[in-house]
Amino acid sequence: MKLVQVQNKGRSLLRVDLSLRDGSRPTWLKGSGEQERELATLDERIELLRGQVNEPGVSEALRSLKKAKLDDLLQRRAELANAPITWPTTGNAAAFRFVAIETTLPQDPTVAALEQAYDRDVGQFNLAWAREHGKACEPPTAERPGFVGTAVCGSCHPDALTVWQGTRHPHAFEDLEAKGKQYHLDCIGCHVSGWQQPGGVCRIDQTEQRREVGCESCHGPGSAHVALPTRATIRRGSKEVCVGCHDHENSTHFEYESYLAKIRGPGHGAPK
Ligand code: HEC
Ligand code: HEC
Ligand code: HEC
Ligand code: HEC
Known part of the structure; x- marks a missing residue:
């Protein structure tokens, strides 16, 4: 029998508490109505603040104030969702609660160390495999232009x-390195330019030339444009291209207008 469904790509955890005293069938404890209502109110305020934090044209000072408030609410939500349960004094009972996994949750150092060691091993396996079996990208063709690089x-x-x-895009690879995940196949694709494309990156042991989210990540491979530099040979970038990487899982708060504002500037979508 299916009891629970994993939701939201693992961004919340089902916590089951049991109180067992005898061999009788446990009763499910329902969360108190008051607690549910308070959680729902908190969720509404959290959603509202998340939107406000990403609104375009908000001053940095106000943004960081809102961000602090948001972290505060997330903390309160976590505490409330984990509040101690009042157990009945006889018989068996069970309770379940969904606990949202937020970056504000404390990390257990032992688990963190295990995770790090595991990540390192996976990376080393992938690296060894690439050195042995990796294949270079296919060469560009007339129909399929290649990546030439930001320079x-x-x-x-x-x-x-x-x-x-001045944006975060040049730092995409080094941020991955900082997490020790630069050899992870489930990460690399959005943190380099031209993953699995002509002129791009096709083996994780050979990323040197494309360690960034470069111009061509948004404008498409540019070899044809470089050969014939006109407006007709390159594309202008659009929301569709952003969400290829800024998907719900990896960029929860993505909102096109406010994100676009952060990558524009004099000579790049705005007057010089
Ligand atoms: C589908 C594309 C995609 C994949 C796959 C992906 N990322 Fe990202 N990553 C992004 C985007 C987009 C951002 C920027 C998010 C934002 O600021 O809204 C980002 C931001 C980051 C950041 C910097 C911001 C932060 O949260 O600290 C790190 C570190 C990171 N990713 C690590 C990883 C790791 C580790 C993996 C693999 C488990 C991974 N990414 C897989 C697209 C991706
Ligand atoms: C040899 C010089 C040259 C190189 C190299 C070059 N461009 Fe261009 N680019 C141009 C010229 C010229 C135009 C047309 C300008 C115009 O007509 O206003 C242009 C236009 C563009 C446009 C505007 C398209 C539009 O619809 O408005 C984009 C985007 C662009 N280039 C991106 C790139 C990218 C990405 C690369 C690297 C792959 C690149 N360019 C390399 C000369 C170059
Ligand atoms: C090839 C994948 C990719 C594409 C395409 C892409 N991004 Fe990103 N973007 C990233 C990654 C990865 C990061 C995080 C870099 C880091 O901090 O390490 C990021 C970070 C950002 C940030 C910084 C977020 C912050 O809060 O500081 C903005 C803004 C952004 N991207 C806007 C855009 C927009 C707008 C588009 C489309 C026009 C776009 N990106 C297309 C991968 C991509
Ligand atoms: C994150 C995605 C992204 C990256 C990375 C990016 N661009 Fe763009 N670029 C865009 C978008 C979107 C526009 C259109 C902006 C608009 O219409 O407001 C644009 C506009 C342009 C234009 C037209 C400028 C204008 O004012 O009309 C040129 C030229 C250009 N980009 C070149 C580059 C070059 C060169 C790089 C790398 C150094 C680069 N872009 C990196 C998304 C990107």
């Missing part, structure tokens, strides 16, 4: 290059 684009579009350098 080439920047040589003709210096203003766009400067704007790009």
Whole structure:
């Protein structure tokens, strides 16, 4: 019998508490109505604040105030969801609660160390496999242009290059390294340029030239545009291209207008 369904891609955990005294059938304890109502109210306020934190045109000062408030509410929600249960004094009982997994939850150092060791092993296996069996990307063709790299684009579009350098995209790979996940196949695709595409990255042991979310991650492979630099040979970037990486799982708070505002600047979608 199916008891629970994993929801929201593992972003919440089902916690089951049991109180067993004898061989009788346990009764399910229902959460108190008051607690449920309070949780629902908190959830509403959390959603509202999340939207406000990402609104375009909000000053950094106000944003960080709202962010602090949001963290505070998340903390309160976690505490409330984990509040001690009042058990009946006789018989067996069970209770279940969904606990949202937020970055504000404390991490157990032993588990963290295990996780790190596991990640390192997986990475080393993947690396060894790539060294032995990895295949280079297919060469570009007339129908399928290839990646040429950010430096080439920047040589003709210096203003766009400067704007790009001020965003998080050049740091995508180093942030992955900081987590020890740069050899993980479930991570690398969105943290380099041109994963599995001509001129891009096809083996995790050879990422050197494409360690970033470069121009071509949004504008598409540029070899044809470099050969014939006109507006017709390159695409302009759109919401569809963002959500290829900024999906719900990896960019929970993605909102096109406010995110676009952060990657625009003089000579890159805004007047010089
Ligand atoms: C040899 C110089 C040169 C190189 C290298 C070059 N471009 Fe261009 N790019 C141009 C020219 C010229 C235009 C057309 C400008 C115009 O007509 O306003 C252009 C236009 C563009 C546009 C505007 C398209 C539009 O619809 O408005 C984008 C985006 C662009 N380039 C991106 C890139 C990217 C990404 C690269 C690297 C793969 C790159 N460019 C490399 C010269 C270059
Ligand atoms: C489908 C694309 C995609 C995949 C796969 C992906 N990421 Fe990301 N990652 C993103 C995007 C997009 C952001 C930026 C999120 C934002 O700021 O809204 C990001 C941000 C990050 C950041 C910096 C921000 C932070 O949260 O600290 C780290 C670190 C990171 N990812 C690690 C990983 C790891 C580890 C994996 C594999 C388990 C992974 N990513 C897989 C797209 C992806
Ligand atoms: C190839 C994958 C990819 C594509 C396509 C992509 N991004 Fe990103 N983006 C990332 C990753 C990865 C990060 C996190 C980088 C880090 O901090 O390590 C990120 C971070 C960002 C951030 C910084 C978030 C913050 O809160 O500071 C903004 C803003 C952003 N992206 C906007 C966009 C927009 C707008 C588009 C589409 C026009 C786009 N991105 C397309 C992968 C991508
Ligand atoms: C995260 C995605 C993303 C990245 C990375 C990115 N761009 Fe863009 N770029 C866009 C979008 C979206 C637009 C259209 C902006 C608009 O219409 O407001 C744009 C516009 C442009 C334009 C037209 C400028 C204008 O004002 O009309 C050029 C040229 C360009 N990009 C070049 C580059 C170059 C060169 C790089 C790398 C140094 C780069 N872009 C990196 C998404 C990106």
